[in-house]
Amino acid sequence: MLRAKITLVVVAAAALAITLAAAISYRNVSDVVAEQFDRALDDRAATVVALLGASRTPPARPDTTEQLIGAEGSVRPLAPGRATLPPPESALRVARTGRSAARQDLTVDGAEYGVLTTPLPGGGAVMIAQHYAGAERIDHAFLWRIPWTTVAATALSALLSWLALDRVLRPVRRLARATRTITTTQDLTTRLPPAGRDEIGQLTRSFDAMLTALRRSRAQQQRLVQDASHELRTPLTSVRGSAELLQRGRGRLAPEDEEKILTTLVTEAAALDALVHELVDLATDRTTEEEQTEVDLHAVAEEAAERCARRTGRAVTVTAAAAVPVRARPRAVRRCVDNLLSNAVKFSPEGAPVTVHIEGPRLCVRDGGPGIASHEREAVFDRFYRGPRTQAVPGSGLGLAIVHDLVAADDGEVFVDAAPGGGAEVGFRLRPH
Known part of the structure; x- marks a missing residue:
């Protein structure tokens, strides 16, 4: 069915477009989340350094672990009771040299952290480790919503396409019904549905022109058969009458009468032959295959x-x-x-x-x-x-x-x-x- 085939094509195209858009959106969202995560680490590190410079202890955050690293490699958490994280080599190097900050990912007991180590003015460094759980929740939520959104959008596009195609293909169905009726009944007078201005309307007008030509051709053929039967009847009647006269009067006709009858037969037969020849030429134009x-x-x-x-x-x-x-x-x-x-x-x-x-x-x-x-x-x-x-x-x-x-x-x-x-x-x- 044409409607189902077009709907399948539309649904496939919509699903492909939605999937591509979702993949591109996921990549963009992942980049934005990573950028926000890095920015949050920078802001937290700046805040901790500023508070430490003012001899104040920064408030604890549930997803973040801050700890001080001494130049000799000692580690002390800023929040009491917090477990310490093993500092990576890059963090120890920053604490030892007091040079530029270092950024690194750290995995402890299956948990992933983003780590930023910043040197302190008096020596040593502060290490800020933020858990990736928040970013992972956003990532998982986005991935979970993509399939449902894709399915819902695809189903909606299928429904809208099915309803829209019903209206678009209605003239095609009317035209198909009319042509089936003509094919079944051989009635060339069957009227076709009204033609619009689109491609379907052009197709309808082409079918209508073809039907008009077929009606004209059939009418000409019928007229030719009727006229030919009428014209053939006269010479055939004359030939038959002359032949029957010769048959009944065999051996009893005068020579001159017999000569007249034979002359009539020859004349009518020649006229009949010429008439049949012209009828064949008229009914089958042998020059139509010739190129202009x-x-x-x-x-x-x-x-x-x-x-x-x-x-x-x-x-x-x-x-x-x-x-x-x-x-x-x-x-x-x-x-x-x-x-x-x-x-x-x-x-x-x-x-x-x-x-x-x-x-x-x-x-x-x-x-x-x-x-x-x-x-x-x-x-x-x-x-x-x-x-x-x-x-x-x-x-x-x-x-x-x-x-x-x-x-x-x-x-x-x-x-x-x-x-x-x-x-x-x-x-x-x-x-x-």
């Missing part, structure tokens, strides 16, 4: 004009004005120009001129046909659309739809206009390279 590159529209138009002349025997004129290279898929552009020329030749009467004109990144094909009415100019790029004036002309109504899809895939746009002198002008505009 620099395309010379003038060269593509010249090649397409030669191919059209070889297939149909019709001359195609190519003109150009300030042509510029475009960024597109070469095979897709060639297919678009071939389809536009096929349409122009199909709807132009024999002898009517067919022209390809290029201007900048814009290519158009002009024909001498009946033209396209203004209210039909957007519909001609729909699949299977056949205008009222072109119903009698053979064709599937998919040529311009393929052009539209190929050009749109390259971020271009298609257009239809009236050609100068009559006819139609159909073309596309692509991005300059």
Whole structure:
């Protein structure tokens, strides 16, 4: 679960940070305690020396032992009844020489003392030994509180993280529920939760855009299947009727009738083959795997004009004005120009001129046909659309739809206009390279 994993990460980070802070604090506290201990020894030694100089006995302290050390090494406690501590060699040296004070740690019967020996003006020295018990109590108390403080702080951070993550991850859970519903029901109309402005909101908007694209794709597929089934029904019905007529009238039909039926079969089969071929091209764009590159529209138009002349025997004129290279898929552009020329030749009467004109990144094909009415100019790029004036002309109504899809895939746009002198002008505009 994402919430538990993030909480564990937060708790681990908090525990590590608290442990590091406690370790650094313990070291600092130990240094402060040691500094205060040394300062207390200095203050006590100064006080004892001053009182002794005034011929007064310093008051006894329970954690401190003061004793006088003679130059010959004799030891006498300042407080009556106190046991003497064995003076270290550094203390005897100070008493003997009367020079600078000496500081040293001393362990007696398992008890640790901090010892400061200070020379006296009249000879000898005073040794101040303070027990480390107070400092050890502070040290132990600090060490005892560190684990409990760490555990309490870690538990508090875990609780706060768990509660905060519940609110932070709520949009993620809503999005996960919505996607599970879509996966289970295959209902692409399921609405996603509202998107915020953070990263989760960006993820939601990306999912919503993906769902929109899937809905559009499914709608296009369903429309393609419906339109294709409708368009395929007519040639299939004609082929089946002609075949059944040949079967029933086998040997009894006149040769000319049989020839008409066979001609119909061949014509409808050819139309059916062309329709299936265009449907496959439309449903599976084979040029989508092609990389966009620099395309010379003038060269593509010249090649397409030669191919059209070889297939149909019709001359195609190519003109150009300030042509510029475009960024597109070469095979897709060639297919678009071939389809536009096929349409122009199909709807132009024999002898009517067919022209390809290029201007900048814009290519158009002009024909001498009946033209396209203004209210039909957007519909001609729909699949299977056949205008009222072109119903009698053979064709599937998919040529311009393929052009539209190929050009749109390259971020271009298609257009239809009236050609100068009559006819139609159909073309596309692509991005300059």
